[in-house]
């Protein structure tokens with residue numbers, strides 16, 4: 001299976017915040033944004049592996065700034081690393097006021113997807129080649145983030161998470 005570059009998976013999803021997307025303060029609801037992020041990151045993962053994918057996990061998300069009614073949401077999604085059947089996708093979310101003409105960052109997040117075969121079993125995915133300095137940094141960190149989420153999901157023993165342990169031990 002041929003490896004693919006990170007930029008080949010890159011997608012940008014754009015949405016307009018309408019009244020039905022907002023809370024009582026006129027800001028985009030977190031749940032609606034996470035739904036859009038799920039779609040954007042699934043598109044990036046699917047673009048990398050050319051297979052149907054399912055969401056395996058969503059890392060913790062902090063909302064740095066709220067996105068206002070009438071503003072535009074831009075979700076940039078790119079695969080950071082592919083493992084066997086799973087892929088980690090990194091997203092940057094921006095709000096844009098098109099009237100005042102400025103952009104602001106809302107949040108960043110990582111979602112993990114698994115590629116499935118026609119029998120709905122996990123299937124191998126192409127390896128990912130990071131090219132830029134930022135892609136290389138995300139690629140290296142992906143191993144530790146994977147270990148943390150597998151420990152939290154009860155799929156890995158902390159003892160086996162060598163890279164994560166090294167981080168805490170300052171090695």
Ligand SMILES: CC(C)(COP(=O)(O)OP(=O)(O)OC[C@H]1O[C@@H](n2cnc3c(N)ncnc32)[C@H](O)[C@@H]1OP(=O)(O)O)[C@@H](O)C(=O)NCCC(=O)NCCS
Pocket residue numbers: 054055056057083084085086087112114122149150153155
């Ligand atoms: C995700 C899913 C396919 C994993 O299947 P599984 O039978 O547990 O398979 P495995 O244990 O062999 O794991 C397969 C891959 O999933 C990854 N995975 C499993 N649980 C995970 C978790 N909590 N977080 C991140 N990755 C996880 C494994 O690391 C493995 O990746 P790898 O092949 O790259 O090493 C399965 O649990 C599933 O279908 N879940 C429901 C998905 C869904 O419906 N999502 C929408 C929200 S409801």
